Amino acid sequence: MATSAQSSATGAQTPVRKKTKLNRWDSPWLNSKFLTGLGMVLFVMLLGPIGRLFWDETLSYPASSPLNLPPPWAPGYSSEGDKPVVQQVQSLRDRSTPTASAAQPSGGEAAPTTASTGGTSLTGGNPLAPKPTAATGGSMTGGNPLAAKTPASGGSMTGGNPLAAKTPAAGAAATPAPSGQRQAVGAAAYARFGVPSWEHPLGTESSGRDMLAVLFVGAPRSLTIGLIAATIGMFIGVVLGFTAGYMGGWVDNVIRTLSDAIIVIPVLAVLIVIGAYVKVLQVENMAILLALFLWPAPTRYVRAQVLSMRERGYVNMARISGASSFSIMFGEMMPNMLPYIAASYTGNVSVAILAATSLEVLGLGPTRIPTLGMTIFYAISAAAILRGMWWWWGIPIAALVIVFSGLFLMTVGLDEIANPRLRGRKAAA
Amino acid sequence: MTVQMERKQAAQHVGANDREITLEVKNLKVYYATPTGAVRAVDDVSFHVYKGEILGLVGESGCGKTTTAMAILRMVQPPGRIVGGNVLLDGIDLVGLNEAALREVRWNTLALIPQGAMNSLNPVMRIHTQIAEAIQTHEGRQPKDKLKQRILELLTMVGLPSRIYDMYPHELSGGMKQRVCIAMAIVLHPSLIIADEPTSALDVVVQRVVGQTLLDVKERMNVSMILIGHDMGLQAQLVDRIAVMYAGHMVEVSPVESIFAEPLHPYTQLLIESIPSIKERKPLKLTEGITHDLRNPPPGCIFQERCPKVMDVCRADRPWLRPIKPEHYVACHLYE
Numbered sequence: 001m002a003t004s005a006q007s008s009a010t011g012a013q014t015p016v017r018k019k020t021k022l023n024r025w026d027s028p029w030l031n032s033k034f035l036t037g038l039g040m041v042l043f044v045m046l047l048g049p050i051g052r053l054f055w056d057e058t059l060s061y062p063a064s065s066p067l068n069l070p071p072p073w074a075p076g077y078s079s080e081g082d083k084p085v086v087q088q089v090q091s092l093r094d095r096s097t098p099t100a101s102a103a104q105p106s107g108g109e110a111a112p113t114t115a116s117t118g119g120t121s122l123t124g125g126n127p128l129a130p131k132p133t134a135a136t137g138g139s140m141t142g143g144n145p146l147a148a149k150t151p152a153s154g155g156s157m158t159g160g161n162p163l164a165a166k167t168p169a170a171g172a173a174a175t176p177a178p179s180g181q182r183q184a185v186g187a188a189a190y191a192r193f194g195v196p197s198w199e200h201p202l203g204t205e206s207s208g209r210d211m212l213a214v215l216f217v218g219a220p221r222s223l224t225i226g227l228i229a230a231t232i233g234m235f236i237g238v239v240l241g242f243t244a245g246y247m248g249g250w251v252d253n254v255i256r257t258l259s260d261a262i263i264v265i266p267v268l269a270v271l272i273v274i275g276a277y278v279k280v281l282q283v284e285n286m287a288i289l290l291a292l293f294l295w296p297a298p299t300r301y302v303r304a305q306v307l308s309m310r311e312r313g314y315v316n317m318a319r320i321s322g323a324s325s326f327s328i329m330f331g332e333m334m335p336n337m338l339p340y341i342a343a344s345y346t347g348n349v350s351v352a353i354l355a356a357t358s359l360e361v362l363g364l365g366p367t368r369i370p371t372l373g374m375t376i377f378y379a380i381s382a383a384a385i386l387r388g389m390w391w392w393w394g395i396p397i398a399a400l401v402i403v404f405s406g407l408f409l410m411t412v413g414l415d416e417i418a419n420p421r422l423r424g425r426k427a428a429a
Numbered sequence: 430m431t432v433q434m435e436r437k438q439a440a441q442h443v444g445a446n447d448r449e450i451t452l453e454v455k456n457l458k459v460y461y462a463t464p465t466g467a468v469r470a471v472d473d474v475s476f477h478v479y480k481g482e483i484l485g486l487v488g489e490s491g492c493g494k495t496t497t498a499m500a501i502l503r504m505v506q507p508p509g510r511i512v513g514g515n516v517l518l519d520g521i522d523l524v525g526l527n528e529a530a531l532r533e534v535r536w537n538t539l540a541l542i543p544q545g546a547m548n549s550l551n552p553v554m555r556i557h558t559q560i561a562e563a564i565q566t567h568e569g570r571q572p573k574d575k576l577k578q579r580i581l582e583l584l585t586m587v588g589l590p591s592r593i594y595d596m597y598p599h600e601l602s603g604g605m606k607q608r609v610c611i612a613m614a615i616v617l618h619p620s621l622i623i624a625d626e627p628t629s630a631l632d633v634v635v636q637r638v639v640g641q642t643l644l645d646v647k648e649r650m651n652v653s654m655i656l657i658g659h660d661m662g663l664q665a666q667l668v669d670r671i672a673v674m675y676a677g678h679m680v681e682v683s684p685v686e687s688i689f690a691e692p693l694h695p696y697t698q699l700l701i702e703s704i705p706s707i708k709e710r711k712p713l714k715l716t717e718g719i720t721h722d723l724r725n726p727p728p729g730c731i732f733q734e735r736c737p738k739v740m741d742v743c744r745a746d747r748p749w750l751r752p753i754k755p756e757h758y759v760a761c762h763l764y765e
Contacts, residue, residue: 313543313548314549316549317541317610320504320535321536321566335554336552
């Protein structure tokens, strides 16, 4: 047997060989779920820097784009949004009187040419227009879907968006309007303001923000809040969890009691109270506020892992070999826990974003900078759903769905990376 | 640095029969506090290890072998506690050392080859990182190429190919991992290595390789070793002297030839009889009875409840270790 030891000793003269993998695609990190999730999150994150390249960010400020106020069903609402309200009302009166009907046929025919100024052809919704003269204006009130879809009638207003053209027609037909005049004004204004157009691809909202710019500015902001809050919370959690688990004794008792006490507090309720008192203006403040409640879960989690790891052979060996507590904790234990920490980190990010969005939807978020939650808040306040302004509430929700799905996929993917047993499940099924 | 100087002084310390003593354990007591009384896991144990010899520490499971080793390393975990006694390593009393001084002694002069080598290597660190860490903890930062040279020499010394330098523990077999642990133990040239059942969970062939490695290392470095185990056959081949433990007490200490030629204590006799022999066919003998409750040992001899040769005096007086033959100590009333 000594000979075998000798023979392997002679083999020791060969130079240390570089470790080679079977091929470079066999890494567990090339997990499809993880990469898809990462791609989705990165996509939202990169909306900011990439969007800045070809879109004007300042359009996200209020009143930088056309307003869509007052509400379309209000009397005295005009299609010509850039005129002062008094003038609008004036022009409306002029037009609704039978004497002004002279303008009507010309408006119908001139539709293709006056596309950019808009409004005139859609005044076909005016009860004066549907006199069976032309297919252009009459089709609108008649509710003929085919006619409504033709670019000559609806398209001139909306930049060719068929949905925008259809909705007012349907809405006008369905709502029992007190008078024909009001119904006509509603339909006209509806199509005119905020609707996605070439000028504003994702539309604008009541305060005059361009939605595309809001998306570019707000979506990365919302994600940043989550990332900062989760990072701070995770850092505190890891440090406290390691201290509690490794030190034990009264340190453990204090930390455990504290984290257990905080974990039962309904976070949202407390955050609402704090948010109502403390005026949150910056994204960073928001993140720190959230981080106050994000550390107990990782603390418990890390502590449990450390407790089980503390008794493992290699930790004992490190202790016997005279390593310091710090190097045992972060040199020996930490590398073993990285996959778990990463998986719970992505989970924590989505918790943080969810909490941040909840606060913002309630109107307690940072007010200066548009975020996804604040956009939803504004949309709710301005009755965007009733007014059919799908682009206002739909875009932030879509962005949030992408972020949450991406984070969820990352969590699942990281779980599979950390736990190889889950990887084979697909093959077995 | 004081530790180093004391070590030099202690080198002049000479044992009873003109052999240098590396480790001297005197009246060591380790008790585990329980709600129903202290469990006397190690009770009044004394022995010594000469320089350059292997002392075998044998006994059945739960007799206090590992606790003794952990007490020497000062690694007894609560509720266990060293209640009394001295552990003199090269003349320094380890029981009285504070944490900082202890950290310097551990691995520098006192190393451990752990029980389960499978669990004693960090699964996420490469072999060379783990060995380098042990070196750098005690000797500070070192140039990379020098460190690599040293680790490769070390691996060669324990008969491992140099390709494992860059490997992870899961890429190695059990025997290789055990030899990596041996390499880690000898990296700082300690004066005493405690090997806690280094060959458990290995098959006999690999056991032999690991045993051979241990012997090679001992010869080359002139290091003292305590080899803990319950495999009498393996002990007979590897060790110079054997210490037999029973229920936290040392019952017999003797050179290996002497103890196998003529075991004196009834417990040792039973232990050696329990080894199945290839040459003769005889029924396997089992020791009757169970060990007494370690919380309240009976007055008199601790082996009285299982001893086939028990006498009245055994129930009254506790026998102490006495030399019967040169270097052969036994704690039994039969030889008064």
